[in-house]
Amino acid sequence: MKNFTQILAAGVVLAASAMPSFAAEKVNVAAISGYFAQGFGVSIVEGLNKAKADFGIDLKLVDTGNRALDYEEQFSNLAKTGEYDLIFVMGWELVDALQKVSAAYPNQRFVFIDGVLDSDKIIYASFAEEQGSFIAGALAALVENLGPEFDKIGDGKAIGFVGGRDIPVIRNFLGGYEQGAKYAVPDVKVNSVFAGTFDDPAKGSELAMALYGQGTDIVYNVAGPTGEGVMQASAAADKYSLGVDVDMCSSAPGNVLASMLKRGDIAVYSIIKDEVEGKAVKPGVRTFDLASGGVEVKLCEDVAAKLPAEIPAKLEEIRKEVVDGKIAITKAK
Amino acid sequence: MKTALLPDGLIRTLAGQALAFVVALSLGAVIILMIDESPIAVFMTLMRGAFGDAEKIAGTLLQTTPILICGIAACIGLRGGMFNVGIEGQLFLGGFAAAWVGFAFALPPFVHIIVAVACAILAGAAWVAIPAYFRVRYGTNEVVSTILANYIAVLLTSYFTIFLFKRPGGWSETPPILPTAYLPELFSFSRLNIGLLIGLFLAIATAAFFRWASAGYAATMVGSAPKFAEYGGINVRKVGFSVLLASGAVGGLAGGIETLGVHHRFMEGFAPGFGFDGLIAALLANGSPIGTIFTALFFGALRAGSLLLEVDTTASREIITVIQALIILAVSADLMMRRRGDRTGERRWKF
Numbered sequence: 001m002k003n004f005t006q007i008l009a010a011g012v013v014l015a016a017s018a019m020p021s022f023a024a025e026k027v028n029v030a031a032i033s034g035y036f037a038q039g040f041g042v043s044i045v046e047g048l049n050k051a052k053a054d055f056g057i058d059l060k061l062v063d064t065g066n067r068a069l070d071y072e073e074q075f076s077n078l079a080k081t082g083e084y085d086l087i088f089v090m091g092w093e094l095v096d097a098l099q100k101v102s103a104a105y106p107n108q109r110f111v112f113i114d115g116v117l118d119s120d121k122i123i124y125a126s127f128a129e130e131q132g133s134f135i136a137g138a139l140a141a142l143v144e145n146l147g148p149e150f151d152k153i154g155d156g157k158a159i160g161f162v163g164g165r166d167i168p169v170i171r172n173f174l175g176g177y178e179q180g181a182k183y184a185v186p187d188v189k190v191n192s193v194f195a196g197t198f199d200d201p202a203k204g205s206e207l208a209m210a211l212y213g214q215g216t217d218i219v220y221n222v223a224g225p226t227g228e229g230v231m232q233a234s235a236a237a238d239k240y241s242l243g244v245d246v247d248m249c250s251s252a253p254g255n256v257l258a259s260m261l262k263r264g265d266i267a268v269y270s271i272i273k274d275e276v277e278g279k280a281v282k283p284g285v286r287t288f289d290l291a292s293g294g295v296e297v298k299l300c301e302d303v304a305a306k307l308p309a310e311i312p313a314k315l316e317e318i319r320k321e322v323v324d325g326k327i328a329i330t331k332a333k
Numbered sequence: 334m335k336t337a338l339l340p341d342g343l344i345r346t347l348a349g350q351a352l353a354f355v356v357a358l359s360l361g362a363v364i365i366l367m368i369d370e371s372p373i374a375v376f377m378t379l380m381r382g383a384f385g386d387a388e389k390i391a392g393t394l395l396q397t398t399p400i401l402i403c404g405i406a407a408c409i410g411l412r413g414g415m416f417n418v419g420i421e422g423q424l425f426l427g428g429f430a431a432a433w434v435g436f437a438f439a440l441p442p443f444v445h446i447i448v449a450v451a452c453a454i455l456a457g458a459a460w461v462a463i464p465a466y467f468r469v470r471y472g473t474n475e476v477v478s479t480i481l482a483n484y485i486a487v488l489l490t491s492y493f494t495i496f497l498f499k500r501p502g503g504w505s506e507t508p509p510i511l512p513t514a515y516l517p518e519l520f521s522f523s524r525l526n527i528g529l530l531i532g533l534f535l536a537i538a539t540a541a542f543f544r545w546a547s548a549g550y551a552a553t554m555v556g557s558a559p560k561f562a563e564y565g566g567i568n569v570r571k572v573g574f575s576v577l578l579a580s581g582a583v584g585g586l587a588g589g590i591e592t593l594g595v596h597h598r599f600m601e602g603f604a605p606g607f608g609f610d611g612l613i614a615a616l617l618a619n620g621s622p623i624g625t626i627f628t629a630l631f632f633g634a635l636r637a638g639s640l641l642l643e644v645d646t647t648a649s650r651e652i653i654t655v656i657q658a659l660i661i662l663a664v665s666a667d668l669m670m671r672r673r674g675d676r677t678g679e680r681r682w683k684f
Binding site for chain 2: 030060062063065066067068069070072073074076077078092093095197199
């Protein structure tokens with residue numbers, strides 16, 4: 001009984017001491033997107049719901065649907081009353097409406113997730129892809145270095161990369177990947193190709209098959225829907241692929257080594273956390289990196305079970321060095 | 334002598350339609366109760382979202398425009414006995430054609446709009462020409478062929494957008510059209526443009542055509558009693574083909590107005606479902622272009638209201654889709670009951 005009262009008392013004290021640090025008013029957050037039910041969007045909703053449970057914020061989710069005609073009114077309906085402290089926005093098709101409404105309501109703070117636009121009125125949540133890709137490159141090189149001893153690996157000592165279009169952000173993925181691979185295994189070869197499109201799975205599959213045919217055993221997919229073809233090709237060729245953005249282990253079970261995750265949930269959660277703690281979020285770019293857990297490499301369990309134990313250990317070591325700043329990764333620009 | 338702009342049996346039609354609406358809205362209220370919202374609160378929010386202030390009214394009219402023009406396209410087909418379910422596809426191709434003229438050519442201000450709109454109309458007509466040819470030449474069911482053409486149209490425009498004309502960087506969309514091709518906006522505070530006026534004019538012109546022009550009478554006869562029309566010396570095939578072509582042309586125009594007036598570019602999958610909304614509006618109005626103005630306005634108001642509904646209440650915007658579906662069910666039931674009353678054996682669709 002005494003114990004119980006103590007816990008209770010401690011709880012009250014804790015709650016009381018925590019109270020003043022919360023902003024005086026309840027934080028009111030809205031999020032708008034057409035993708036809350038899939039992939040990256042699901043992880044954003046998870047982050048928002050976690051913030052709601054932890055901080056008791058008010059949360060409003062608005063699904064844009066797929067009619068471009070509606071977007072602008074949906075944004076103004078949200079922004080007009082000024083009741084939302086932050087409005088999270090995800091999806092490139094919304095950029096036009098976002099920029100117009102942000103110009104019309106300059107005091108409304110919008111958070112654009114996973115991208116940076118021209119406007120300086122908006123908060124941008126961006127991800128340090130080069131850091132996550134560095135770990136992915138190191139992993140691929142280490143596994144490739146095991147040689148024919150390991151299941152599905154040849155003696156080519158080559159790893160691959162399929163990019164969507166040849167644009168700076170994808171170059172940034174490739175740069176991190178190459179640097180990570182060379183860091184872990186200096187003599188590994190990195191074969192990279194660009195599909196020229198993000199919307200063509202057939203092309204992704206064709207390019208991945210060509211890479212596998214050249215003795216490449218592991219291909220990193222950074223190609224959006226084109227990349228679905230890469231994942232399928234790894235199953236068809238019975239080689240390995242690396243997923244991107246979300247956990248792709250289930251898209252070709254047994255053939256996906258790992259996925260480089262962009263943790264939308266961590267990004268939205270930490271932005272809301274700052275806001276709740278009274279550190280009002282200001283317009284500008286916020287980058288989520290390995291240190292904050294915004295990007296990470298998640299091994300697929302089925303394949304990870306077969307890996308020699310020193311590989312995960314080595315990866316963890318490299319991750320720590322990147323986080324501590326001992327390894328400098330050059331960003332492609 | 335018939336000189337009225339509205340069809341006969343108006344009272345009977347309106348009463349049936351009104352009853353259908355009441356039944357559908359009551360069922361909708363039950364569903365709203367089931368999701369723990371007050372039907373009255375939902376209704377009030379809908380009204381506020383649709384007609385709350387000048388901006389909201391403009392928003393409603395903005396939503397009404399494509400539904401109205403697609404509705405007129407459907408009316409033309411229905412009157413001539415042709416069920417053009419391919420308006421969606423004609424809208425996509427028309428929208429793309431207009432945007433293409435808008436961004437690929439530099440023309441003087443007024444001329445640019447005319448050329449772009451003309452291309453939209455041509456694209457819509459060209460797209461329906463294939464199903465129309467098969468319909469009149471081989472008797473292929475146009476319902477099936479125009480529906481199938483929709484999928485091809487949507488994917489074809491996606492292909493054009495992604496592979497041939499994609500704007501560098503960002504989303505799958507074409508470059509923006511030149512300002513010379515923008516349709517003039519009606520108010521400074523809304524994207525509402527003269528497309529609405531074009532739609533209203535078209536509705537009145539179409540109604541007048543079917544009432545007073547001899548070609549319009551011929552088309553109505555072909556639609557309601559093809560054997561009789563043929564006996565009367567009308568070239569049924571030619572009229573049927575022209576009716577479908579005209580319907581497709583108006584469908585293309587609807588798309589052109591959307592890209593030139595609202596979006597100022599073509600986006601992959603830019604306006605899904607408007608073709609079908611227009612068809613439903615036309616069916617609800619019993620194939621009358623004037624009636625379609627009101628049913629399109631009703632759907633436009635529902636859609637505009639639903640955008641606020643989602644923000645201001647816990648009800649999902651999709652509740653509107655449910656209510657819309659209930660209305661369609663109720664009105665089709667009304668139509669079926671009426672049709673059973675006077676079965677002549679000749680008519681494929683009675684309008």
